[in-house]
Amino acid sequence: MTHARILIVEDDPDTIYLLEYWLRANHYQCIGTVATGHEALALANAEHPDLVLMECGLPGELDGIETADILLERYDIPVLYLAATTDEALLERAPAACLTKPFSERELRRAVEAALDRHALLIRLKASEAHLAEAQAVAQQKLDPRAVMDRHTEQAAKRFRMALESAPDAIFLIDPATMRFIDANETACASLGYTREELLARGPDDIKPLFSRTRLSERFDRVLSGQPDAGTIQTLHQRKDGSTFPVEVSLRPFAAEGKSLMVVVARDITARQLAELHLKEANERFQQFAENINEAFWIRDLEEDRFLYISPAFETLFRRPVSSLYQNARAFLGAVHPDDLERVTAAFVWQREHRQGIELEYRIIIGDHVIRWLWVRTFPIRNEQGKVYRMAGIAEDMTRRREYDERYRTMIQASLDGFLALDTQGRIMDCNDAYIRMMGYSREELLQLSIADLDFRESPEQAAEHIRLITERGQDRFETQHLHKNGRLINMEINIHYRPDSRGGQLLAFIHDISQRKQAERTLHRSVARYRSILRAAPVGIGVLVHRVFQEVNEAMVRMTGYRTEELVGQSARMLYPTQADFDYVGMEKYRQIQTHGIGSVETRWLRKDGEVIHILLSSSPIVEDDLAQGVTFTALDVTASKQAEQERLVHEASQRDALVREVHHRIKNNLQGVIGLLRQHITENPGIQPALESAIAQVNTVAVIHGLQSRLPQQELQLRELLLEVSNAAAAMALVPHSPTIQDTQPGDVWLDSGATVTIALILNELIHNAFKHGRHADGTGVTITLSGDDKLTTVHISNPGDSWPGNLNLTTGTGCGTGLDLIRTLLPRHGAQLNLYEDGVMLHAELVLSAPVIHASEYAEPI
Template sequence: LEGQLHRFNTIMTAVPDFVYEINSEGRFTYASQSLLDLWQIPKEDAMGKSFAELDYPPELAGKLDRQVQQVIATRRVLKDETPYTSASGTREYEYIFFPLLSENGDVESVAGVTRDITERKQTEQALRESEARFRAMFEQASVGIVQIGDGGRIVAANKGFCEFIEVDEHDLRQMSVGDVTHPEDLPRERELTRRLSAGEIPEYTLEKRYLRPDGSILWGTMTATFVRGSLGESLYTLAIVQAIGDRKRAEEQLRVSEERFRQFAENSADVFWIVDARTQRFEYVNPVYEKMWGEPRAKVMQDSDHWLELVHPKDQEMAKEAMPKVLVGETAVVEYRIIRPSDGQTRWIRDTGFPIWNDQGEIYRVAGVAQDVTDDKKRTEKLRMTEERFRLLVEGAREYAMFLLDVDNTITYWNAGAERVFGWKAEEAIGRNGELIFTPEDRANEEEEKEVATAKAEGCATDRRWHLRKDGSRVWVDGVMRRLDHANGDIRGFAKIARDATELRKSEDQLREANEQLERRVHQRTQELQAMNESLEAEMTQRQNLEREVLQATEHERARISQDLHDSICQELTATAFLLKSQSKSLATENSPAAAALTEAAEMVNANAGATRDLARGLHPLELGPSGLVAALRELAARTNESVTCRCDCPRSLRIQDASTAVNLYRIAQEAVNNALRHAHANEIVICVERERDEIVMSVCDDGTRPPRSRRSKGLGTQMMKYRASVSSGTLTVESKRGKGTKVECRVPLRP
């Protein structure tokens, strides 16, 4: 037994794992030497102690005690991991607790085995990180990554390749390399793959065309390599695919660009030239050289210094200095004159040379553009003279303030007129903001910004306001701000022109004050006239009412007289005629002459009675109800018809509700008929009444002849007719033409 125990201890000493036993009270009853070495205490100091007493962290000691009791209670093996810090540092450990049973089956204690798994954990972590990096690279890489198995079968593909080929990964797994490769590129790829699998090459790169399901073709660069296992066996082919469509397009664009450059250079109005930086010989000169320089370009291609011979002697030194500057990396712009051998003309040339760098950062070519600027020089000189004249004009216009501002509203020019109007000298104003001349209240209201905004949007903005002078006084200006543009339409600044209008402003203020006083006086006078007008209207209304009452009284008096004539005189005359006839009959046998005289007297009395009745009816016609006017006019025509032809053309359905209007129309017709009989000696009279829209139109026409206008009586008849028409809110016109008679027409509104 002792020998076995010795062998057991020897084994436990050699085993790197920690082996130990814990009783039901959680105290150690055995610990292998490796565990004692970890604790760095002798065996006698460790036995009988708990985890806490062995300086385990409280949280870990509590956890381990609970797990020991769990194993005792459940009789099951428990496996767990935990970090533990000892004198050698913090390490990761894996431990197993399992119950030790007695002969009767009770749990006597718990045995434990703990293993240091720090290296394994680190390896696993490194593996996980490596796999994560690969997975991230596989899934997130912008390039395509494809795993290819035996026979060219696609095993997996990342998002980049799926988007490149426009096929989802599930469908790609059902496809092979041949399904996505252009047929013309497939043999070359298969040959390279064969050599790769045979170990002849470690990898290969191939530019190939890929096919999308829609038949479109994409260019890509594929780099393929074998991925092998730990034993060297081939697992799969890993292909990395990068789209080179942009590069291919760039190459095509470069080719097209070079072709365009050639066409452009061949057809340009400027000379394009290229010189080898090392030999300083011309490599290219376009055909325009022959026209601009007046000689074949073959001469300059054969002798690079020949062009300098054509440069004006005074400009040769300056022209020669350009090339050394370009060869050290500068861009040189030089203007010189040439004397053309073809016609002897002197032309101005602006020559711009610039370096061309290679991939190594070296200047290997010098290129340039030569332009004939002779006409530009002439225009520039003309412009200079124009600007000089403009400057003289502006400086001489001292009555006007003229100044320029840039896009930031900074004053860039200030003429003498501006100095006179505002007080600041040019050196004081130039460089300052345009708000310099604005009053404090206008600055607070941002009037200057509003003016600039208006000028920007509309091209100009009026400037009529009080401005500030240098001495603090104010000046009223009448001016305008205009936007100034570059040739391409971009804004380059503003120009402001203004004149001192202070005296004019004062005159305007005085005129405005005078106008206001005049308006007040006119308003006052208007009120007075309005009051007088209202009083006059009241008087006229009162007068019209009185006249209406007079007409009514006249009609009442006519009616009374008519009634008296009819009831008294007519009755008495009738009775007298009856008496005379009676006496005539009684004397017929006794005295026939007397009887005849009485009979004649009776007839005369009857005639007078009839005339009296007609007079009574004329004074007061039939009652003029709604339809009474037509009847009264017909009766008037019938009475008049006894001496002349008189007819009445009136519709029987015509009705006039207003009795006053009917009476006035009747009296007008009566007066017109009487005038035709008395003054015109008419043979025919026509009375007409009709309705036109919202008016009643009555006319009396005759065929008589009236005396000349100078001999006509200006009696009351016509005036009364017009007055009666106005009382009924109507109008009356009298038209008389020589040989055509007279027409009296009255129009009155139809009242409900």
């Protein structure tokens, strides 16, 4: 049996399926399911549900809490929140009950029942709106409530005033001299949120934001002096938490113990102000409604037998002025068709005598013998004592409806859906051919049955209660099962409306066979179950993206990233990428492959929640071919372990390769040293070629030094400092000087030589240092100094030795005046990153080798020049 009409506002398919299943199982009517706030407002406006189950975090312009605020304000519809988080900031915005996912059926049942009961209680407690509720009840029966509201305004105000007078007020005792509270009752403390001790430590100016201490003192003086208009104030009181509320304050002086004290009674008038606002709004709606409805509406005083109000539509309907009825309450009878006059007159006499409403159809004659059919209904209005003293009525032109009845019946018979007309006892009064074919009965057989004989799910008692609820609400839409004549159950969706009439009313039901849809739903449910089973069992991450926003992920994806499902779903995939560049590259490359090949695969990096970077092989395919807007499915394979294994293999191979290279350098050094030994033997055997051989030995030795250094280092590049030391020592040894030259090193850090320039720079340094030993005045080399200065951007090797001057015609650019050694240096000098400067000061000869990029750099690894 349906207990309430409930709207679901949710964007998660699993939650929607569970809620719809639970509502059907517990006989609630689900009037619809939407996924956005705007859709919820539109459906609520059309259907006006009894309760809304609302997801807090809705997509779109309106979230669930904002949508609920509008529903409560605009339609007075209660809301039960469904939250996928326990975020306090979010839940604090929700004034209604909130159910946190996941929830059990027991929790859902309690929450739904509590929400419905709470809203019903709030409706009963709104006594100040009783007059508005009566006007709305009349309007629901197509009555214009404007005149009725006039009758109830005074009554509602009296009831509201009685309720206020019976409620406990806040009472304060104040000493005007000290402007402090002396005493206060519990209502005063509770209304302001203070304890008694906190309140008595304050004064009236602490709770009245609109009054300064000076203004309050002046007001008290006026009260004490007996001014009659000073004893009542409408103002605001401020609670401990800073919030304010309107109050009506009554001030009365009295004397005690020789002091003039003040008794203050403060009454919270929030409800009254709201009631006045609602009453004003109701009167405005009443006026708009009365002036614009097509039906003739009136209110008649039974005691004086006169009309109190007649709507303008009377003149359109009867073609007579409204004034004629104000002058003669029976003037309308002059338009009644002679064949109906006696019946109509008797009906209105009966109404007056029995003080009960009537309903009847009759004809009137207007203009040039034009006949109109009217449907007239009247409703009793009671005074405060419960006595009927007025009657409201409405007359509707039903001429066209009578014409439409035949068309309507033709349409019903042509409908593919079944149709039943029931009385309020559930007995079948009429049916169409589609329902006859659907159920296997003949028309005569069906007209002998009631709906309880056909509905498999409802007992006769439940069916009777269901009918009662439909007549109260006016309509219902629900699913059930009807029993075919051969015993087969047929799944039905029924849309039923209550149509009141003079015979007690009818229930008109359109019945749609949803057996195929139910079968499709079961198939879909099994398909979804299999799909989710695959997702759970898959060893790789699987999910769905729409516009690169996660819509669904499996457990493997959760384990892989370290995030919970709710932390991923609804978020952009950007959250998993270490950089924006990674995110952009994957999007561009993957979607390019999808557009070209229908599937995209790319290797990338993801950042886990704990900060660890993992390597992922990402593959994607569109859900709908050639329509990426519908989203893509993806698989994510963690290849971090295989990447690490590959890296370890490359490191091992590089280590083996470096060891082999060092061994080659070592053997080359040994062979060069052997060559140097042979050349030294030739010097002894051939003294005439000693200078040329010594120069060659020096150059070969320099190369041997370089290979010796590279055989000891794990890379091919050398530090300039280390190379300079080795070359200078080797040059001193070749020059047979007893002392190695002094090297002054002022560099703050390491400067590395490019691997492609190492041999060239070594040969240049060897020639410069060898020449310094050879041509210096002191044959023992003690006058030779070497200075290393600068940084990794610009480094200078300064070599100086005693001497008179360089050759006068020396020109390094053209080679003029250069001996063999300088000519070799000029040839070897790199075109970029190296410069040689030669100068003299009369005592010393100086050679400066200035080095910069790309010959030198700060790191030991760089691309060779």
